[in-house]
Amino acid sequence: MLRAFACRRADALLLPAYAAGFAFLHWVALPWGGDGFFSLWYPAAGLRFAVLWRWGTRLTPWLMATELVVDALTGQVVLAGPDVWHDVLGVIRPALTCGLVLAALHRLAARRRGPHLLPPMIFGLAAVGAPILTALLVQPIQLILPRSQSTFGHGIDLVIALCSLVVGDLLGILVLAPLLLSLDKVIARKLTLNLPRLTAWPVLEGGGVLAVSTFASWILWRAGMGVQAAPGLLAGAWIGLRFGQRGAWLAIFAQVVMLLPYSAQHVTYTQRLGLHLGLASTVIVTWLAGSYCDAQRWAQASLDRRNRMLFQAERLKTLRAMSVAVIHEISQPLSTLAIEARHLNETCRDASPEAAASAALVDRKARELSDMVRRLRRFGGRDVDEPSPVPVAQLVQTARQIVAPELRALGAWLDADPVAEDIFVQAQEVELTQALVNLLRNAMAAHARVAQSESDMRLDVRVEGSEVCLEIVNAATAADVSGNGMGVGLAIARTIIEAHGGRLSRRDAPGQVRFLLFLPILGASA
Amino acid sequence: MTVQPPSCVAVLDDDADFAAAVARLLVRQGLEASFFTKPAALLGGMMATRFSCVVSDIQMAETDGFTLAEHLRARDPCVALVFMTAWPTTAHAVDAVRRHGGLDYLEKPLDESRLIVAVHEGLAWSARKWQVEQATGAFTRREREVFDVLVKGHSNKEVADLLGISVRTVEDHRAAIVSKTRANGLAQLVALSRGEG
Numbered sequence: 001m002l003r004a005f006a007c008r009r010a011d012a013l014l015l016p017a018y019a020a021g022f023a024f025l026h027w028v029a030l031p032w033g034g035d036g037f038f039s040l041w042y043p044a045a046g047l048r049f050a051v052l053w054r055w056g057t058r059l060t061p062w063l064m065a066t067e068l069v070v071d072a073l074t075g076q077v078v079l080a081g082p083d084v085w086h087d088v089l090g091v092i093r094p095a096l097t098c099g100l101v102l103a104a105l106h107r108l109a110a111r112r113r114g115p116h117l118l119p120p121m122i123f124g125l126a127a128v129g130a131p132i133l134t135a136l137l138v139q140p141i142q143l144i145l146p147r148s149q150s151t152f153g154h155g156i157d158l159v160i161a162l163c164s165l166v167v168g169d170l171l172g173i174l175v176l177a178p179l180l181l182s183l184d185k186v187i188a189r190k191l192t193l194n195l196p197r198l199t200a201w202p203v204l205e206g207g208g209v210l211a212v213s214t215f216a217s218w219i220l221w222r223a224g225m226g227v228q229a230a231p232g233l234l235a236g237a238w239i240g241l242r243f244g245q246r247g248a249w250l251a252i253f254a255q256v257v258m259l260l261p262y263s264a265q266h267v268t269y270t271q272r273l274g275l276h277l278g279l280a281s282t283v284i285v286t287w288l289a290g291s292y293c294d295a296q297r298w299a300q301a302s303l304d305r306r307n308r309m310l311f312q313a314e315r316l317k318t319l320r321a322m323s324v325a326v327i328h329e330i331s332q333p334l335s336t337l338a339i340e341a342r343h344l345n346e347t348c349r350d351a352s353p354e355a356a357a358s359a360a361l362v363d364r365k366a367r368e369l370s371d372m373v374r375r376l377r378r379f380g381g382r383d384v385d386e387p388s389p390v391p392v393a394q395l396v397q398t399a400r401q402i403v404a405p406e407l408r409a410l411g412a413w414l415d416a417d418p419v420a421e422d423i424f425v426q427a428q429e430v431e432l433t434q435a436l437v438n439l440l441r442n443a444m445a446a447h448a449r450v451a452q453s454e455s456d457m458r459l460d461v462r463v464e465g466s467e468v469c470l471e472i473v474n475a476a477t478a479a480d481v482s483g484n485g486m487g488v489g490l491a492i493a494r495t496i497i498e499a500h501g502g503r504l505s506r507r508d509a510p511g512q513v514r515f516l517l518f519l520p521i522l523g524a525s526a
Numbered sequence: 527m528t529v530q531p532p533s534c535v536a537v538l539d540d541d542a543d544f545a546a547a548v549a550r551l552l553v554r555q556g557l558e559a560s561f562f563t564k565p566a567a568l569l570g571g572m573m574a575t576r577f578s579c580v581v582s583d584i585q586m587a588e589t590d591g592f593t594l595a596e597h598l599r600a601r602d603p604c605v606a607l608v609f610m611t612a613w614p615t616t617a618h619a620v621d622a623v624r625r626h627g628g629l630d631y632l633e634k635p636l637d638e639s640r641l642i643v644a645v646h647e648g649l650a651w652s653a654r655k656w657q658v659e660q661a662t663g664a665f666t667r668r669e670r671e672v673f674d675v676l677v678k679g680h681s682n683k684e685v686a687d688l689l690g691i692s693v694r695t696v697e698d699h700r701a702a703i704v705s706k707t708r709a710n711g712l713a714q715l716v717a718l719s720r721g722e723g
Contacts, residue, residue, distance in 0.1 A: 331612045335635040336547045342638060343554065370635035377614070377633075 005058050014055065015066050021047050023070045025176075031264040032168070032272070040276040041260055042168035046176025048095055049130065052102055053123070053177065054184055060099030064092035086145045093141065094169070097133040102126050124288060127177065131169035135162040160273060167276045174283045175256050178249050206247060209235045210254055226271075227262070229278025236282050240289025244297065248290025252283050327377050334370055341366040372401065389522050390427045392461055392468055393419035398429075399436040400459075403444065412447055414440070416459040423461070423468050424522040427500055432519075435496040436470070438489035439504075439515055443474035446513055450475050463521065467502075470517040476508075493517075533649045535559040536577040538568050538594070539610070540586045548581060548636070555642055557649075565589040565597075572601060578656075579606040579648035581641070584622070585613055595626040604655040606648030608641070610634055654720065661718050664706045672699040676712070677719035 007015075022044050029039035048063060068091050071077045077087045105122050139158075213235035220228045232255050240248035256279065263275045345363035348356045375398055396419050407414055425432070443457050458473040497504045502519035535552050537559060539545040545561035552559035560575075562568040565588060568580070580598060584591035591609055598605050609622045612634040622628040629651065630644035665673060675685045682700065686693045709715050 328612045331634045332541050332544060335612075336541070336544045338635050339547045339551050339638065343551070373635060374633060 005061055007062060011055075011059065011062065014051070014059075015062055018047070018051055018063065019066045019070050022067060023074060025172075026070070026074070026076075029168070029172075032260065032276075040164050040168045040171075040263065040272050041256075042172040043176045045094065045098075045131070045169040045172035046174075047180065048098055049127065049173045050177040050180035050184075052095075052098055053126075054181060057099045057103040057106070060095060060103075063095040063099075067095055068092055083147045083149075086141065086147045089141050089145060090138075093137055094130075094134045097137060098126075098130040101129040101133055105129070123177075124284075124291060127173045128170065128284070130173070131166045134169065135165045138162060138165075160270070163277070164273050167273070167280045170280050171256070171276065171283060174287055175252055178245070178287075179253075202243060202247070206239050206243060206251065209238050210251060214258065227259070227275055227278070229282055232278075233282045233285050236286030237289045240286045240291075241293050243290070244293040245287070245290040248286045248293075252286050255279065255282060255286075324377070327373055331373050331377070334366070334373060338363075338366040338370045375401070387426055387428050389424045390429045390432070391421060392423040392425060392470070392519075393421050395425075395427070395429070395433055395436060396459065396461060396470070398433050399440060402433070402437050403440045406441070406444060410444060410448055412444065413456045414459055415456055417461075419461045420463075423463065425468065425500070425519045426522045427519070431496045432500060435493040436517070438493040439472050439517065442489055443472050443513070443515070446476050447474045464518070466521055467518045468521050470519075472515045472517070474513050475511060476513045533558065533578045533653070534575055535579045535581065535645055535649070536568055536571065537561040537581045538565065538586075538591075539563065539583040541583075548641070551638065551641070552581075552645060555645075557645065565594045568594070569597060569601070572598075576602065577605060578652035579608065579645055581608045581610065581645065584609050584611040584618060592621065592626055595628070599627070604652050604659055606652040606655075608632065608644045608648055610636065610641075658719060661707050665703065669699050669703055669706075672696060673703050673715070673719070676700065676703075677716045679716075 025042075025044035025047055029042045029044065032039045032041040048067075051063065052059060068077070068088060071091050072079050077091050078084070079088070105126050109122055213231035216231035217228055220226075220231070236248070236251050236255065239251040243250075259275060259279050263272050267275070341359070341363040345356075345359040348359035350356075351359075375394075396416065400414065400416065403414070440457075440459070447457055457475075458471070460471040460473070462469050462471070494504045497517055497519070500519060502517065505516050505518075507514050507516060535549075535557050537545050537549045537552070538561070539548070540563055542561075542563045545563055549559040549561035560571070562571060565586065568577075571577075582591045582594060586594075589597075591611075595607055598607070607626060607628045608630050609626075609628045610632045611618065614631075614633045619631045622631040629648045630640070632641055632644065662670060662673060671689060672685055675688055680688065682693050682696045686696045689696075703715070704710075707715065707718060709718060
């Protein structure tokens with residue numbers, strides 16, 4: 001249990017960097033501080049949130065300790081006196097609540113699936129939930145460990161102080177965390193740094209909307225109505241809905257940059273709280289609108305993808321019908337050919353050795369071709385595939401025949417020793433062949449990525465007790481773990497094998513990927 | 527006993543080359559075989575020649591092999607049938623054997639040895655069937671029923687109970703059967719029912 005929170009080697013660099021960043025952002029927030037402890041714009045909360053989101057909630061105790069050290073070093077908290085425990089709890093409280101909220105939401109999302117628990121929504125819920133829980137815990141701590149002199153006052157003062165705490169953290173998280181997380185993805189090269197292509201129209205539209213809203217706010221301010229949040233809120237919603245999370249973030253950034261210098265000036269604490277409450281609503285609405293737009297785009301893209309897959313499936317169906325028709329058309333003349341070739345072979349036995357050899361060759365090839373057509377028809381022509389005893393040798397042979405053209409195109413070779421004819425499994429032949437073909441195709445795809453490799457692929461069959469084990473081995477580089485496929489082939493293979501009472505396991509050796517396919521042997525004493 | 531007519535095999539497939547190849551294959555096996563490409567031609571040919579065994583394709587342009595089987599059986603109940611197909615299905619295979627009395631259901635490209643075995647079996651079956659038909663052709667309907675139950679090894683009393691008639695009547699029918707087949711005992715009747723007489 002405790003091991004989950006252990007400090008890893010990478011954290012040794014992360015924690016000092018976090019300490020420096022936290023101290024700097026804490027200092028940056030000072031101009032917006034009120035009478036109490038809290039700033040109405042607290043970017044350090046965004047850094048904390050981003051770190052916990054990116055590296056996991058296991059870092060929670062470490063961030064708590066780091067923040068305590070930073071606050072002690074900068075004199076924010078004095079580690080002496082009668083209220084030391086209360087103050088220490090106050091310092092570690094935000095990191096603790098942030099970790100708790102994130103952990104709870106991730107656990108909830110893992111158990112339940114729903115549109116409100118998709119990653120962008122978890123982010124939004126946590127960004128709102130963490131500051132609120134921090135504020136809610138202030139009073140219980142005061143009750144358990146009473147401070148001789150209350151930090152936040154009483155009554156209305158307390159409510160205002162807690163509101164400012166929520167607003168400051170909320171603004172900090174929603175403004176800074178998305179930026180930091182995007183930067184991290186860019187650094188990890190998960191996301192290419194393609195800044196939104198600056199085509200003229202979006203810039204004009206977004207900029208225009210922002211300009212109009214600012215102008216409207218200015219008019220309202222000039223009319224003596226103070227700084228009103230409504231125009232900015234509408235503009236944010238517009239931009240978010242039109243341009244997604246990136247546009248939303250830019251709009252949030254622009255509005256924060258416009259408002260914060262103003263609210264840092266000499267305004268009263270209540271005015272500042274009012275301004276920042278308005279800004280917080282704008283930021284939330286803008287961010288949600290942007291998330292909604294991205295979710296819609298994602299849904300549209302997945303719909304398009306599904307349409308393409310349906311089209312592909314339709315094409316495959318046609319191809320199958322065509323291949324069945326081709327097999328039928330071939331089988332008719334091939335029957336004639338095979339009969340006549342055998343006759344020719346028999347009558348040519350006494351002819352010249354050359355003619356006899358030719359006739360024998362024609363006969364053999366015609367027979368091989370006939371066998372192949374019969375086997376291929378079993379694979380593609382039957383609609384209902386009843387489970388029946390199937391020789392493993394036949395499975396292997398059919399699968400190898402199917403992948404043979406791809407192997408040739410790859411210039412690769414699949415090593416396989418002859419399989420004993422007397423090993424039978426109870427199977428739906430078509431499905432099980434499909435499973436084997438999928439595994440072979442995966443091996444071939446991995447093999448193709450290992451450039452100029454000497455080693456070839458192997459398919460071994462051996463009996464292990466009451467089971468038969470088919471082992472598929474291919475060379476792989478160390479980095480070649482995930483592969484480029486979608487993993488669908490493997491998933492299908494596993495499902496089929498398990499439906500046959502077998503199992504599929506992977507036991508890699510250094511430089512090798514080894515898939516083991518176990519199936520119960522028919523008639524074996526279990 | 528009556529002398530059996532010569533055994534002749536007919537091959538029917540709408541692909542003339544294939545039909546001819548199969549017929550030649552059978553001829554090489556020492557059988558008398560001729561081929562047809564149309565069901566109507568085969569039925570017409572039956573007027574002149576008696577075919578003991580018909581090797582027929584199932585999917586044909588005009589009539590399918592199963593309809594043809596009905597026509598063939600209506601004309602000659604002693605004809606043995608072997609089916610071939612390039613579109614094998616489990617349902618067809620079961621139909622071919624159970625409903626249409628086919629002796630085998632062969633998948634194209636043909637397994638030659640299996641075809642030859644099936645044709646030989648067909649000829650033997652047809653010969654036995656013909657013997658039985660010859661021997662029992664003169665029976666009345668009731669005599670036929672009594673004969674069928676008797677050769678299964680039932681006593682006169684059991685036959686009477688099974689058919690709901692008196693023992694005395696069974697004895698009468700039995701006497702008629704023996705006189706018509708000129709058999710001298712139950713053992714010979716049983717052999718006759720198996721086409722061994």
